[in-house]
Amino acid sequence: EAQVTQNPRYLITVTGKKLTVTCSQNMNHEYMSWYRQDPGLGLRQIYYSMNVEVTDKGDVPEGYKVSRKEKRNFPLILESPSPNQTSLYFCASSRRADSYEQYFGPGTRLTVT
Amino acid sequence: EDQVTQSPEALRLQEGESSSLNCSYTVSGLRGLFWYRQDPGKGPEFLFTLYSAGEEKEKERLKATLTKKESFLHITAPKPEDSATYLCAVQASGAQKLVFGQGTRLTINP
Numbered sequence: 289e290a291q292v293t294q295n296p297r298y299l300i301t302v303t304g305k306k307l308t309v310t311c312s313q314n315m316n317h318e319y320m321s322w323y324r325q326d327p328g329l330g331l332r333q334i335y336y337s338m339n340v341e342v343t344d345k346g347d348v349p350e351g352y353k354v355s356r357k358e359k360r361n362f363p364l365i366l367e368s369p370s371p372n373q374t375s376l377y378f379c380a381s382s383r384r385a386d387s388y389e390q391y392f393g394p395g396t397r398l399t400v401t
Numbered sequence: 402e403d404q405v406t407q408s409p410e411a412l413r414l415q416e417g418e419s420s421s422l423n424c425s426y427t428v429s430g431l432r433g434l435f436w437y438r439q440d441p442g443k444g445p446e447f448l449f450t451l452y453s454a455g456e457e458k459e460k461e462r463l464k465a466t467l468t469k470k471e472s473f474l475h476i477t478a479p480k481p482e483d484s485a486t487y488l489c490a491v492q493a494s495g496a497q498k499l500v501f502g503q504g505t506r507l508t509i510n511p
Contacts, residue, residue, distance in 0.1 A: 331499075331501040
């Protein structure tokens, strides 16, 4: 089944404790992206990757890191999480950067206390 | 700055009562406008892409239309399973990202 998977689905952590949210797609897509979704603010892009080893900042990259060492994986790293990073996070992928039929993962709900 | 505004924020309809959702946008050259459906606790699900004014796309009870300033998502004779949040997004020419609106939360009562 074609899908985007994220882990963990739920995470409660404390300020400053490094964490990684994994994202994997099995569709051989070139383009991958991370979003956060907050009430009243909608979906905002954090980082995106047009292909392996090619990443770029979205609208809200501060406090996040990403890497794209393999085509299928695009982990999101929070080196020192803060409470304002409490949010619902989505990973998405599409066949190419100019093909925006994006497939979204199920989401990761992160709470930073 | 590219911007997307959706209205209304929430809409409650009776089963079978047709209506429309609005997506107004300002963008420096539109490459594409996208509609997604999002169910509670799930990721957005792609519905339509529209590329130029006058274009229309249909899927079951949904029809999306596009003008130079806005898009409408028409829902004909909706059913309770059409209840969801509907998201609109735009991609500007030369851009590599989508800009999303805040969504319209649609509730269909049986």
